[in-house]
Amino acid sequence: MIQVFCAKRGSGKSKKLIEMANEVSINSKGDTVYIDDDSRRMMQLNKKIRFVDTEELDIVDCDSFYGLLCGVVSQNYDVENIYIDALSNIINKNIAESITLFKKIKEFSQRFNVNLFINLNCECLEELPDFIKSYAA
Template sequence: MVKLIIGGTGSGKTKELIDQVNAAVKEEKGSVVCISRGNKLTFDISHDARLIDAADYPVSDIAGLLGFVGGLHAGNYDITRVFIDGLYKIIGGKDAAKAEEFLVALDAFSSKHSVNFTVSLSEEPESATEGMKRFL
């Protein structure tokens, strides 16, 4: 399952994601991972979740991020939830078509490996593509 949190700047996406990460840590039997760019979530995310700064790794596009997620899972089969905060910041650009492609690929990964994903995206809801809307 892939869930998309979408909204413009200052709409509360990160706050909602933080709340979901902290709730998942309490509810999930497996490992919880949160990927973001920068260290702004360090004091907001429970220490029981693995917080990863994507800037520390060579992740600069959709293919790189998909490979990174696959590598995380290959190294730890106990991961059951992955949160990605600020997709456009991580991939270094705003491209709705690529974001949709990423979400579809994540959905296939989710089905195959039983990992649930939540992705936040700075995009006005009315600008979301039809493919993105299926993950809302």
Template sequence: MITFITGKKGSGKTKKLIEGANAAVASSKGNVVVIEKGLKLTYDVDHAARLIDIEAYGIKGAEALFGFISGICAGNYDVTDIFVDSTLKIMGPDLQQLIPFAEKVNALAAMANTNITCLISADKADIPDGVRQYITEV
């Protein structure tokens, strides 16, 4: 299953991601992965989660992010949860690219039996219609 947590900057999205990641670590019988842009969550997310600084891998754009997430799922069959912070900073500001990205990631999540949560810094009203079914607002 894929979930987009949306809200404007400062609305509490990252706090919700941290809470979700720590809850997943506590309940998961597999691995929890947190993808971030920079190293700002190091002390907030439980050490049992795998933190990945996406900048270290040169990932930019929706296709590259999808491929990166696919590689995580392919490389480790017991990843139960993936959290992506700063999704639009990784993908780029074009909200229309969320539609094909959401479709591909949702199919991947179902195939890999993985929960994937992405943070989107945008108001729900600005999100394209084809993506709204995946939204949880802060």
């Protein structure tokens, strides 16, 4: 399953994503991973959640980000939920140009039975490409 949360920068998306991750990690049978482009929010997460800072790993495009996802699952087959904050900042690309990444993420989610929750900055929901609208929560 993939859920995408879209709203303007500063609207509280990260806070809600952290709350969701913390709540789900308490009752989840599998492990939870939180991916962000910096470590500012790391201390707000439950200690059971594995935090990954993409800036430390030089993740800068769609291919390296997808490689990170594959590495997370290959290192731990018990990962059930992955929370991705500010995807557009991580991949340094206009989100409309990331159709290939979303196709890979969809296949990844189904293949490894992993739930992905993704935050995107967008000014207007109508501007979202159709391939993302289908995942919008």
